[in-house]
Amino acid sequence: MEATANIATPSSSPLSVRVATEMLCADNSMAEEPMSPTGRGMEEMGICIVLVMGLGTPVNLPVFRAGIETELVTRLPRFRCIQVMDESAKDGKPQWVQTAVNVDDHIVVPRLDAAAMASDPDKAVEDYVASLSLLQMDRCRPLWEFHFLDFPTSEAASTVVLRLHHSIGDGTSITTLLVASSRSMGNPARHPAMPPPPKRTGPIYQREPRPPLSSGDYLALFAWVWSYLVLAWHTLVDMALIVATILFLSDPPTLFMRLPDGGESRRRKRFVHRSLSFDDVKLIKTAMNCTINDVLVGVTSAALSQYYFRKSGESNAKRIGLRSCVLVDARPVSTRQTYITKVETGNQLTGLICPFNIILQDDPLEYVHEAKRFMHRKKSSLAVLLTRVVGEFLVKNFGLKMGTFIFRHFFTRTTIIFSNAIGPAEHMMLCGHPVAFMAPSIYGQPQALTVHYHNYGSDIKVVLAVDDAQFQDCHKLLDDFVESIRIIKNAAALKTLTTSIHNDVTQ
Template sequence: MGLSMPVNLPVFCAGIETELLTRFPRFRSIQVMDGSKDGKPRWVQTVVNVDDHIIVPRLDLAAVDSDPEKAVEDYVASLSLLPMDRRRPLWEFHFLDFRTSEAASTTVLRLHHSIGDGMSIMTLLMASSRSTADPARLPAMPPPPKRTGAIYQRCPQPPRLWSSDYLAWLWSYVVLAWHTLVDIVLLAATVLFLRDPGTMFTLVPDGGQSRRRKRLVHQSLRLDDVKLIKTVLNCTMNDVLVGVTSAALSRYYFRKSCK
């Protein structure tokens, strides 16, 4: 999260104690095994020392001065390689107190997915924040962008009764109902007796892991390119990333399977 000013750590820690720790039990709980045959973890509340979860790293000043954006990216990437300490609640705040091209300082929230997903955590943080001008008021949010694409337009009124346009409009709903029925039948058949054909993404028939060597592949994208596609297609950045990932998996599958 990019901020317009450095964080006041004493005020921030006090807000963590009064907002997150008091109101949300997951932030003051750890996972322990219940000792049963299944060995399922359960949440147990514990005493939280906020200072253990506030981290101000010491970075190479020369690297920060030469390329602060890359310093932020490298630090965030390094966090993904470090395990979290399960003896305390699985969340941390990392503060990078140096200026980048878009922010005066950067805050990195690292937490386990069992506490919450991206949208729920962002909503939680906004609900736990207060305006600096009026501590009793929630911070003001920018208005949502207006969607002007064809998919956001209101459905037109049906044409006049028994005209050719009306029959075409009615037929489209008949086709939609037919395809919906076929999909429901195929879904039920798949649940009962049909099985998907084996692919390179499925496990071997005996239920074990495949012996083929696996690699973790990643690809960096320019944020400006993603924003450009989002603007041209009038969609969200999440739509762009999901589409790119889907296309990449499809190309990989058809190239490897020669189908």
């Protein structure tokens, strides 16, 4: 189907959240599956995923359409399902019900202003993707669609945008779907390679196994007992902070917080992105003996600090303590390597509240030091597991309104959403087209600023979803991310060089 440039004008009467059973394809054999509590929360809040992909060639629409039909739709059952109410259930719980799919109904080729495309094609793509954040999805069909923008930009020969409702799946399940449906650019006979798994193979909260205690080793026994006491205490403190956040505890107002409007109206989101060198991130990781996530959290803190003090004009000596809601995949890391044979389905997201500071540090490496300290502390807690368990328990037993209340207040009283997604380690061919870059994000969340990182090949994208009216200079904020990783990398390289010279002298 085609869409004009004003595609994002919302209808005066919102579409129904659920569709009637009569609208299904008349096939009694179609499977039904209850929607998960997390999926119900995503559905109620209207959170959607937007994945912008730059292609290395112009769009061959028949070839891409055939790839969607034969690869994507067949691999992920959610792409063949719509949401309906279970009429037999007293509380009217929604279910996934399979239906017939006409791929043409999910393909959008917009007609954009030719002058705008010619004068600034990057902005034309950016404006169009921003318009999607105000456009309702047709709930009479499976909640996904591809938008094709077949004109060159500074990074790609053409652009395709995948938009889908977050209740279909999370970032991991969508990434596994795309990678499992693609081929390696270097070797079309196989799937793209993923980065090697980290040493940790379980979820973030999994503790390392301890060796058997020998008899009489009382010091080791004490350390073993003490570690679990610390785990229990950290879990108790973190859960108390989460409850306080849901009820009353909020970050101080800054220019990053959403401007007050009751928190209910949907605002237009703008999605902007910039490529960073993954090698720079790994250099900092090695020099600081930390994780990639620690580096990215530190870079984010540095960039937001630079932006804040430049724009606010406040004293550079000021320190502001804020918090981010860090989205965490609850799946064990080992399962991410099995995507080729089994595409992950559903939402298995949870979250943790991580502090970060707005401050101009004399030593750029201190941003990473603080991030490492904060994240290490959060790993010694079961809060990330209990948050998801308790949230699902409340949705199941006290209804969707309670779950939505928790989700919304968990978000609105923190400053930003932060996420780091794992992508393929090499470039891929998707539906017969080379993919030059991938930039995923979300909209529907109450925050004014969301920060996503996504590695693809030798690059890592920082993707910002910003309130369009509140962050009109969002590209300058992207510049701060580029500058922050540059100065942190230079400081890390200097530290590595100094350490190497010192070791040579002392030997």
